[in-house]
């Protein structure tokens with residue numbers, strides 16, 4: 483017997499011993515660290531604020547039924563029987579399905595045992611891993627890979643918590659809460675997404691923190707949303723790191739009150755692999771932060787380095803590629819505030835537009851901050867730290883930090899979104915279709931105007947298409963089937979899509 487084999491035998495014996503005597507009969511004890519007792523520390527306690535950690539929205543003890551799912555079973559079978567208040571525990575193993583949660587107050591929790599997770603595997607052909615349209619939904623501890631559409635998409639649900647998920651190579655959007663109020667996206671690791679790794683769309687009161695996003699086209703995107711904090715994220719090697727912007731042609735027309743602070747935004751130089759014509763396909767590789775048409779965006783305390791085009795780009799719609807103008811959205815980013823940030827080695831291989839702008843201001847060096855187009859009432863402090871273009875006429879800010887604002891989350895969960903039957907089509911349109919279709923412009927899918935011309939009085943035809951879409955356009959990706967919606971909802975959303983006029 484060779485030496486190597488003896489070693490192997492020793493290891494097997496050791497594993498056997500450890501397995502029997504240490505772990506075999508120990509049940510999994512699960513403790514919820516977001517609502518339990520806190521460490522009181524050596525010094526006198528200073529209250530219950532969870533500094534540095536984002537508290538949970540749902541802290542009441544869960545009293546509902548716990549449904550366990552193990553490999554070989556379908557998660558969806560448990561979702562079907564679950565009642566509001568229930569928890570679905572998914573044990574390590576491989577699951578290949580789309581989970582659609584259309585009821586309120588369900589917690590979908592992966593169980594992580596010795597590093598092994600429940601893996602949702604789309605095998606390259608399923609579209610979405612987890613979709614929810616209910617309120618008070620928690621999705622946590624999963625590993626999601628190889629879906630074509632979304633890893634986790636929220637469709638008009640309030641009070642969501644999406645945390646501790648690992649998402650790899652999963653289609654168009656990684657975590658995509660659409661039309662939600664009061665929600666948390668924390669401690670997720672996301673990579674390989676062809677649009678945005680984290681895409682907060684048409685939502686309010688949002689906290690995006692402690693996520694790692696990399697090798698995606700857009701890292702974190704706050705779009706047509708208000709009152710959002712993006713903090714303590716590690717955003718690296720995307721095409722664009724953190725984006726706050728308005729997409730024109732969506733039903734919600736504004737983005738404002740966004741704080742981007744204390745993030746690491748490093749080396750976002752990945753080649754752009756966004757769907758041609760999509761908004762993000764226009765982002766120049768090497769963009770740290772992009773602020774487009776969004777108002778009241780505060781940028782503070784970030785480490786922004788090694789982004790080759792610029793550390794921060796601020797632009798209006800008129801100067802941005804792949805955007806159309808929406809008469810109801812102000813195209814200018816107003817009241818942007820740039821506070822202290824560590825900016826280093828940005829703009830070292832910048833785009834011609836930035837170079838030309840620098841020439842007009844007789845600036846030399848590599849740009850940290852580039853502003854193009856109109857921006858009113860914006861401000862900056864300690865501008866001498868940065869190489870800038872377009873901000874010389876910005877005022878000094880009247881404040882120096884955002885330390886008094888801990889969160890924009892609401893004290894209590896907001897009321898669940900009640901949907902009147904007459905509104906089913908509208909809410910589905912806002913919550914689902916508007917993620918890929920705008921009225922006039924090209925997003926992921928073709929403009930709604932074009933669809934209206936095609937289907938005119940044929941709502942049923944449109945409803946049939948979305949249940950089972952066929953590939954029609956060479957220059958667009960496939961449209962994911964919406965067959966998880968029932969026939970009534972599909973017809974209602976079809977009728978609504980044909981009726982919208984903006």
Ligand code: HEC
Pocket residue numbers: 631654910911914915916917918919926927928933936944947948952953954955956958959960961962964975976979
């Ligand atoms: C993940 C992105 C995405 C979502 C969400 C989405 N679509 Fe699409 N849609 C597309 C793409 C991409 C195409 C173009 C497909 C093609 O031409 O092959 C498309 C095409 C269409 C068409 C054109 C059909 C035709 O005959 O040319 C209709 C109608 C449509 N979508 C309706 C909807 C409705 C209604 C919803 C919401 C329930 C919706 N879509 C949600 C991406 C999406």
